[in-house]
Amino acid sequence: MAVSAVHLESDAFLVCMNHALSTEKEEVMGLCIGEVDTNRIVHIHSVIILRRSDKRKDRVEISPEQLSSAATEAERLADMTGRPMRVVGWYHSHPHITVWPSHVGKNQSTPLPHQFHNFSFHCHGKLFQLVCLRHSFSTTDVRTQAMYQMMDQGFVGLIFSCFIEDKNTKTGRVLYTCFQSVQAQKGSEYERIEIPIHVVPHEAIGKVCLESAVELPRILCQEEQDTYRKIHSLTHLDPITKIHNGSVFTKNLCSQMSAVSGPLLQWLEDRLEQNRQSVIELQLEKERLTQELATM
Amino acid sequence: MAASISGYTFSSVCYHSANSNSDHEGFLLGEVRHEETVSISDTQISSSELLQVVEVHNHEPCAQLFSFYDYAGQVNEESLNRILKDRRKNVIGWYRFRRNTQQQMSFREQIIHKQLTQLLGVPDLVFLLFSFISTANNSTHALEYVLFRPNRRYNQRVTLSIPNLGNTSQQEYKVSSVPNTSLNYAKVIKEHGAEFFDKDGVMKDIRTIFQVYGALQDKVQSVCGEVEQSERVKEKVQEEVNKLKQQIVLRKRKTTNEERRLQEAQNPEPRLTPEENTEPPETSLLSRVAFHTPSTPERPGPSANPPAYADLLSLQNDSLLPFSSSPTSAALLPRPQAVGSPGHPSPSPLGLGLSAGPNPAPSPGTPYLGNGDGSSSDSLDRQAAGQEDDDEEEDDDDGSSEYENLVSEVGQLPPVSASVLLQGRPAALSPDGDASVRGSQT
Numbered sequence: 001m002a003v004s005a006v007h008l009e010s011d012a013f014l015v016c017m018n019h020a021l022s023t024e025k026e027e028v029m030g031l032c033i034g035e036v037d038t039n040r041i042v043h044i045h046s047v048i049i050l051r052r053s054d055k056r057k058d059r060v061e062i063s064p065e066q067l068s069s070a071a072t073e074a075e076r077l078a079d080m081t082g083r084p085m086r087v088v089g090w091y092h093s094h095p096h097i098t099v100w101p102s103h104v105g106k107n108q109s110t111p112l113p114h115q116f117h118n119f120s121f122h123c124h125g126k127l128f129q130l131v132c133l134r135h136s137f138s139t140t141d142v143r144t145q146a147m148y149q150m151m152d153q154g155f156v157g158l159i160f161s162c163f164i165e166d167k168n169t170k171t172g173r174v175l176y177t178c179f180q181s182v183q184a185q186k187g188s189e190y191e192r193i194e195i196p197i198h199v200v201p202h203e204a205i206g207k208v209c210l211e212s213a214v215e216l217p218r219i220l221c222q223e224e225q226d227t228y229r230k231i232h233s234l235t236h237l238d239p240i241t242k243i244h245n246g247s248v249f250t251k252n253l254c255s256q257m258s259a260v261s262g263p264l265l266q267w268l269e270d271r272l273e274q275n276r277q278s279v280i281e282l283q284l285e286k287e288r289l290t291q292e293l294a295t296m
Numbered sequence: 297m298a299a300s301i302s303g304y305t306f307s308s309v310c311y312h313s314a315n316s317n318s319d320h321e322g323f324l325l326g327e328v329r330h331e332e333t334v335s336i337s338d339t340q341i342s343s344s345e346l347l348q349v350v351e352v353h354n355h356e357p358c359a360q361l362f363s364f365y366d367y368a369g370q371v372n373e374e375s376l377n378r379i380l381k382d383r384r385k386n387v388i389g390w391y392r393f394r395r396n397t398q399q400q401m402s403f404r405e406q407i408i409h410k411q412l413t414q415l416l417g418v419p420d421l422v423f424l425l426f427s428f429i430s431t432a433n434n435s436t437h438a439l440e441y442v443l444f445r446p447n448r449r450y451n452q453r454v455t456l457s458i459p460n461l462g463n464t465s466q467q468e469y470k471v472s473s474v475p476n477t478s479l480n481y482a483k484v485i486k487e488h489g490a491e492f493f494d495k496d497g498v499m500k501d502i503r504t505i506f507q508v509y510g511a512l513q514d515k516v517q518s519v520c521g522e523v524e525q526s527e528r529v530k531e532k533v534q535e536e537v538n539k540l541k542q543q544i545v546l547r548k549r550k551t552t553n554e555e556r557r558l559q560e561a562q563n564p565e566p567r568l569t570p571e572e573n574t575e576p577p578e579t580s581l582l583s584r585v586a587f588h589t590p591s592t593p594e595r596p597g598p599s600a601n602p603p604a605y606a607d608l609l610s611l612q613n614d615s616l617l618p619f620s621s622s623p624t625s626a627a628l629l630p631r632p633q634a635v636g637s638p639g640h641p642s643p644s645p646l647g648l649g650l651s652a653g654p655n656p657a658p659s660p661g662t663p664y665l666g667n668g669d670g671s672s673s674d675s676l677d678r679q680a681a682g683q684e685d686d687d688e689e690e691d692d693d694d695g696s697s698e699y700e701n702l703v704s705e706v707g708q709l710p711p712v713s714a715s716v717l718l719q720g721r722p723a724a725l726s727p728d729g730d731a732s733v734r735g736s737q738t
Contacts, residue, residue, distance in 0.1 A: 005434075010314040010315050011311070013310070013311065014307050014308070017307035017311070018303060018304055021306060023462060024460050025461075170453040170454065171399060171453075172440065172442070173440050173441075174310070174439045174441075176436070176437055177435055177436040178435055178436075179435065194431075194433055196435055197434065199314040199437075201315040201317075202315070205523070205527050210523060210527075213520075214520045217512075220461070228502075231469045231470075231471065234471060237473050238473040238476075238482070238485060238486075239485045239486055239489030239492075239493075240489065241470050241473040241474075242499070245470060246492070246501060247501070248468045249505075250501050253505050253506070253509055255461060255462070256461065257509060257512055259459060259461045259462075260461060261509075261513065263302040263304045265516050267305065267354070268516065269519060271308070274356075279526070279533055281359075282534055286533060286536055286540060296548070
C-alpha cells in the first residue's frame with residue numbers, strides 16, 4: 001500500500017540539494033534514512049550520498065555493499081536517536097530535466113531531451129537491467145522504484161530537478177518531487193503515484209547530515225582514485241601516455257577541490273560564524289527573558 | 297552581466313527558507329569583477345568587451361522580517377549595521393524568498409532596494425527573488441529564482457549560474473598508447489619522461505596533489521566538527537529561550553486569569569456576550585495572543601519586531617488540548633494557488649485563522665486536493681514568467697499577500713487537520729507554504 005506522505009527534515013533536504021547541485025552533467029543519487037510511522041508517513045531524517053561504481057552517464061548502480069553500508073548507517077542513527085531507523089527511500093537528481101507531473105505544465109518552454117538509456121542496478125545479489133526512453137519523468141525511474149518497492153512497500157523515491165533555466169525570462173528553477181510505483185491495471189508496465197512531500201523545519205543541522213555532506217568530496221576522490229589505479233596498472237602504456245593519465249588525475253582532483261571541497265569549506269566556515277552570532281544573540285535574549293520572568 | 301552563486305550557498309538559502317514560516321530575506325555577499333574578452337572578427341582586428349561578473353560567495357540571513365526596515369519600507373541604517381557588521385563592505389545584493397507569488401519585485405522591495413543602494417554605496421546592487429510553488433497534492437514543489445538589476449532600465453534580469461563539477465566521467469584517461477615504432481621516440485620519452493616519476497613509478501605530481509587534497513579534506517572535517525558542536529550549543533540555548541518564553545506566557549496567562557476572577561468576584565453580573573466569556577481551557581492560546589491586527593496598522597521601528605510565529609507555535613505545545621492528534625493529515629493540508637488547483641481562494645479577514653478549538657466547524661472540503669487537471673498550469677507558467685495574472689489580487693502597494701488566503705483556508709479544515717495544526721510544528725503549519733499572516737508582508 002502506498003505511503004500517505006513524506007516528511008523530509010530540512011537538514012536532510014539541504015544535503016540532497018548540495019548533492020544535486022554538485023554536477024550538471026550527470027545524475028547523482030543517494031539513499032534516505034528514516035522511519036515510517038503508523039499513519040504511513042515516511043520521516044526522512046538523513047541521507048547517504050552514494051558512490052557510483054560505474055561512471056557512465058546512463059547508469060545508476062547501487063551495490064549490495066552500499067546497501068549494507070546504508071543499513072549500518074541506519075543502525076547507527078537508530079542508536080543515536082533511540083528510534084527505529086532504516087533505509088526508507090532513495091533520491092537522485094535530474095539535471096536539466098524538469099519533473100513536473102504529466103498533467104501539469106504541458107506548455108513547457110524547454111523541450112525535453114529524448115535519449116535511450118541503459119539502466120542497471122544490483123540489489124540483493126540480482127542485476128536489474130532496464131532499457132527505456134528518458135523523458136521528464138522516465139519510466140526507468142518508475143521501474144527502478146517498483147523494484148525497490150518489492151523489498152519494502154514503504155520505499156519512496158525522490159527526484160531533484162536542477163540546472164533548469166527559462167532563457168526568455170532568465171528564471172532558474174529547482175524542483176523536487178516524491179513518488180512511488182504501482183503496477184498498471186493493463187499490462188506489466190508500472191505507473192507513478194505522486195506522494196505528498198513536506199520539508200519539515202529543523203533549525204539546527206544534525207550531526208549525521210553534516211557527516212553526509214562532507215562525504216561528497218571523499219567519495220568523488222575515491223571514485224577518481226579507483227579509476228586511476230585501473231589505468232595505472234596497465235603495463236603496455238608508454239611514458240607519455242602515463243604522464244597524460246597522471247595529469248588527467250591531477251586535473252580532475254583539482255576540479256573537485258575547486259568546485260566542491262573549496263565551496264564546502266567556505267559554507268562550513270560561514271555556518272560556524274552564523275552559529276556563533278546566533279548563540280550570542282540568543283544568550284542576550286535569554287538574559288533579557290530571565291530578567292523579565294524575575295520581575296513578574 | 298553574468299552572475300554566479302555556489303551550490304552550497306544556494307542550498308543554504310533554500311534551507312533557511314524552508315525553516316522559515318514566512319517570507320525570508322537576507323543579504324548576498326561576494327564581489328563584482330570585470331572580465332575582458334577579446335574577439336577578432338573580419339571587420340575588426342580585435343574588439344574587447346568588458347563583462348561584469350557578480351560572484352555570490354555567501355549570504356547573511358536575516359533572523360526575521362522587518363529587521364532593518366519598517367512597514368513603510370524605511371530602512372534603518374543602525375539596524376542594517378547591526379545585521380551586517382563588518383561584512384557591510386562585501387554586500388553586493390540582497391534576496392527575498394516568498395511563497396506562491398509572482399516573479400516581480402514588489403513596491404516595498406523597490407523602495408528598500410533604492411535605499412540600500414544609497415546606504416551601501418553599491419550602484420549596481422542586485423536583488424535575488426525566490427518564489428516557491430507547489431502542486432495541489434504537494435507531491436512536487438518548485439523553487440524559482442530570478443536575479444534582478446533594479447537600478448538598470450526595465451529592471452533587467454540576469455542569468456544566475458551555479459558553478460559545479462560538470463562532467464566527472466573519466467573518459468579522458470587513455471587506455472592505450474598511440475602506436476609508434478620509432479626507436480628514437482621511445483628512447484627520448486623514456487629518458488626525459490623519467491623525471492616525472494618517483495622511484496616507485498608513481499607520478500610525483502600525483503603525490504603532491506594528493507597531499508593538497510588530503511590537507512584540504514582534513515580541514516573540511518575539522519571545521520565540520522566545529523560546526524557540529526556549534527549546532528548543538530545553538531540548539532541548547534534556543535531550547536532554553538523557548539522554555540523561558542513559555543514560562544512568561546504561562547505566568548501572564550495565570551495573572552490575567554487571576555485578575556479576571558478577581559474582577560468577576562467583585563462585579564458578579566450576568567455574562568454579557570459569548571465573545572467576552574472566559575474561553576474554555578482547551579482553546580489554543582493562539583486565539584488570544586495572535587492576530588490583534590488593528591484597523592490602521594502600526595508602524596513599528598525595525599527593532600520592534602512582531603512576535604515570532606515560532607513562539608506562537610511553541611505556545612501551542614503547552615496548550616491544554618485534551619486530545620493528542622496524529623500528523624496524518626499533514627499530507628492533506630490545502631495549498632492556495634497551487635499548480636493544478638481549480639482556482640484561487642477568496643481572501644478573508646485576518647483573525648479567522650488559527651483559532652480552531654477542539655470542535656472546529658466541519659470543513660466543506662478543501663478545493664485544493666489535487667484534482668490534478670492542470671487547470672492552473674498556464675497561470676503557473678505566466679507566474680513563472682513574471683507576467684500579470686488578471687485573476688489574482690495583486691496589490692504590491694499595501695503589502696497584501698496571498699498568505700492571507702491560507703489563513704481563511706486553515707479555518708475550514710476538517711477536525712483532524714485542525715488538531716494537527718494545534719499540536720505543534722512538524723508538518724502542521726510548517727513550512728512549505730503555510731506562512732504566517734503576519735510575516736507575509738511584501
